[in-house]
Amino acid sequence: MSESEVPLNRPVPHSTHGFEIAEPLTRTTPQPSHAGRSLGPGFDLSLYLVTGRDLLPHGKSYLASLEEALRGGVTVVQVREKSVDTAEFLEIARDTVSLCAGYDVPVIINDRVDIALASGAAGAHLGQTDMPFAIARKLLPPSAIVGVSCATPEQARRAVEDGADYVGLGAVYATSTKDVSAPGRVCGIAGVRAMLSVLEGTGVKAVAIGGIKSTNLLRTLHGCASPTGHTLDGVAVVSDIVASPEPQAAARRLVQAFRAWAAAASRGPTAFLVTPEQKARYTPEAIAAAAAALVDTVRRVRPLVHQITNNVVKTQSANVTLALGGSPIMAEAEAEQADLARMPGGLLINFGTIDALDGMLAAGSHANQNGKPVVFDPVGVGATSFRRATAAKLLDAWQPTVIKGNAAEIGELADSNEVKAQGVDSLGGFANASGVVRSLARNHRCIVLLSGPIDYLSDGSTVIRMSNGHELLGQITGAGCVLGTTISTFCGAASMATSSISEGALVQGDMLLATAAGTLALTIAAQRAASREEVRGPGTFLPALIDELAMLTPEIILRMARIEVELE
Ligand SMILES: Cc1ncc(COP(=O)(O)OP(=O)(O)O)c(N)n1
Numbered sequence: 001m002s003e004s005e006v007p008l009n010r011p012v013p014h015s016t017h018g019f020e021i022a023e024p025l026t027r028t029t030p031q032p033s034h035a036g037r038s039l040g041p042g043f044d045l046s047l048y049l050v051t052g053r054d055l056l057p058h059g060k061s062y063l064a065s066l067e068e069a070l071r072g073g074v075t076v077v078q079v080r081e082k083s084v085d086t087a088e089f090l091e092i093a094r095d096t097v098s099l100c101a102g103y104d105v106p107v108i109i110n111d112r113v114d115i116a117l118a119s120g121a122a123g124a125h126l127g128q129t130d131m132p133f134a135i136a137r138k139l140l141p142p143s144a145i146v147g148v149s150c151a152t153p154e155q156a157r158r159a160v161e162d163g164a165d166y167v168g169l170g171a172v173y174a175t176s177t178k179d180v181s182a183p184g185r186v187c188g189i190a191g192v193r194a195m196l197s198v199l200e201g202t203g204v205k206a207v208a209i210g211g212i213k214s215t216n217l218l219r220t221l222h223g224c225a226s227p228t229g230h231t232l233d234g235v236a237v238v239s240d241i242v243a244s245p246e247p248q249a250a251a252r253r254l255v256q257a258f259r260a261w262a263a264a265a266s267r268g269p270t271a272f273l274v275t276p277e278q279k280a281r282y283t284p285e286a287i288a289a290a291a292a293a294l295v296d297t298v299r300r301v302r303p304l305v306h307q308i309t310n311n312v313v314k315t316q317s318a319n320v321t322l323a324l325g326g327s328p329i330m331a332e333a334e335a336e337q338a339d340l341a342r343m344p345g346g347l348l349i350n351f352g353t354i355d356a357l358d359g360m361l362a363a364g365s366h367a368n369q370n371g372k373p374v375v376f377d378p379v380g381v382g383a384t385s386f387r388r389a390t391a392a393k394l395l396d397a398w399q400p401t402v403i404k405g406n407a408a409e410i411g412e413l414a415d416s417n418e419v420k421a422q423g424v425d426s427l428g429g430f431a432n433a434s435g436v437v438r439s440l441a442r443n444h445r446c447i448v449l450l451s452g453p454i455d456y457l458s459d460g461s462t463v464i465r466m467s468n469g470h471e472l473l474g475q476i477t478g479a480g481c482v483l484g485t486t487i488s489t490f491c492g493a494a495s496m497a498t499s500s501i502s503e504g505a506l507v508q509g510d511m512l513l514a515t516a517a518g519t520l521a522l523t524i525a526a527q528r529a530a531s532r533e534e535v536r537g538p539g540t541f542l543p544a545l546i547d548e549l550a551m552l553t554p555e556i557i558l559r560m561a562r563i564e565v566e567l568e
């Protein structure tokens with residue numbers, strides 16, 4: 001839908017929200033009694049504005065800013081006042097109810113049930129240390145909407161039992177609007193996911209709150225979902241709207257992005273990755289054909305392949321990128337990540353030596369903002385608790401498009417101890433590798449590749465098994481790392497070359513096929529390199545591998561690809 005087609009809020013003759021306890025100061029039209037509840041399950045939390053008068057830009061009045069935000073498409077307004085006396089709070093609440101009534105937007109009062117009652121608002125929002133839910137429910141009319149703040153699954157469970165209409169989940173990110181510096185107070189994307197799992201099937205709606213902006217909205221929505229695809233009903237925002245000199249434009253950006261994403265998410269639990277039409281095309285022949293075509297696409301579009309990778313493999317990775325036809329850049333400084341993310345292509349984050357954590361955090365976030373695919377290689381993630389914590393931090397900061405790893409690394413991220421690690425290598429494999437990759441892909445909402453003698457690839461639904469490769473790959477250092485390079489090269493090219501735009505998607509293009517292509521390119525080139533006459537062992541294998549990558553053709557892929565598909 002184009003910007004001009006998105007329905008924005010327009011003033012309406014009189015409101016249907018709010019219960020009639022006291023008439024707002026400026027309203028002349030009588031309100032229907034207890035109409036707030038008539039919003040019932042249908043109340044629209046898509047863009048939930050929480051007010052913050054102290055953040056208003058100089059010269060902008062509270063009501064002018066609020067009205068602009070309403071015109072921009074805000075769907076619920078919460079009056080949050082932390083430092084005024086009761087009389088002033090009531091006056092602000094009444095003015096807010098009166099203005100919002102004109103846009104048919106319900107008003108919720110933060111913390112204060114008495115103000116909710118006296119102002120004729122649609123309901124109240126309660127924190128964990130505010131009035132107990134049961135008492136608030138008793139005091140408020142049955143029509144009132146009552147929301148509860150939650151930061152843990154336990155609190156979410158309690159809110160469901162109590163009968164909350166919705167919950168505010170957060171803080172998702174750090175924010176300067178409110179002090180959330182206490183340990184564990186920022187629950188992150190992973191925390192919101194855990195709470196959404198609790199809410200599944202309960203009918204209790206959810207918004208996320210804390211540090212949400214138009215720049216991280218899509219990443220937040222994409223990541224905040226339970227493994228079965230239970231997602232947010234909206235986002236609650238303070239500063240991104242209130243502190244803006246143009247609150248209408250700020251609200252419009254947020255609500256449009258939310259609606260585009262919600263339309264995509266409604267197509268199914270893995271529709272964030274592939275459409276049903278794409279899925280129908282996942283046959284071994286079609287996958288080989290797509291991978292073959294992408295070999296030429298890489299050479300045509302020459303993706304910039306930005307790699308933050310470990311010192312052991314940098315030169316090798318750059319040479320592999322060049323051999324395929326991509327353009328490598330190994331840039332780690334935090335300060336250059338925003339500029340680099342604006343250049344089309346792919347990003348690889350390989351944390352083999354974790355030298356550039358700030359660069360990794362910034363690179364992924366900027367890539368998400370610019371729709372660039374992010375390939376994450378959590379090298380040796382189970383080896384130390386520092387690596388485990390770093391992986392969790394990175395996965396909270398940005399959304400990977402692809403996670404690739406060996407059995408020990410994938411097992412660690414999947415909370416499985418079936419496979420043992422030895423440093424950055426793994427010992428053994430999974431009894432049900434397809435199940436492991438499928439479930440990890442669902443949990444992390446991304447493509448997962450488990451590399452090994454057979455490579456298992458999944459988008460959370462389909463599993464693709466590829467059995468090309470050669471044992472010499474296991475005898476050179478960094479074979480897994482250069483697999484990350486070939487995948488990010490193909491993902492970058494596929495995202496640049498796609499002609500069909502999927503609204504609300506974090507990355508354009510079929511990343512499952514691109515990951516398959518990147519895997520096949522390396523493993524088939526390895527087979528060909530190993531069969532060369534001059535190759536006597538690992539020392540002669542590596543240059544031959546780079547030669548074979550440079551000489552790869554679509555026909556070679558079509559002839560040699562060994563692919564099986566398991567549809568769910
Ligand atoms: C939608 C939404 N979610 C969470 C909060 C936080 O409320 P609370 O825990 O009561 O903290 P304060 O806002 O009172 O500081 C909220 N207000 N809205």
Ligand SMILES: Cc1nc(C(=O)O)sc1CCOP(=O)(O)O
Pocket residue numbers: 050149168169170171172174175176177178180209210211212236237238239240
């Ligand atoms: C009011 C509030 N409650 C939070 C919670 O975690 O409960 S975070 C928060 C402030 C959100 O402001 P901004 O959108 O400017 O980051």
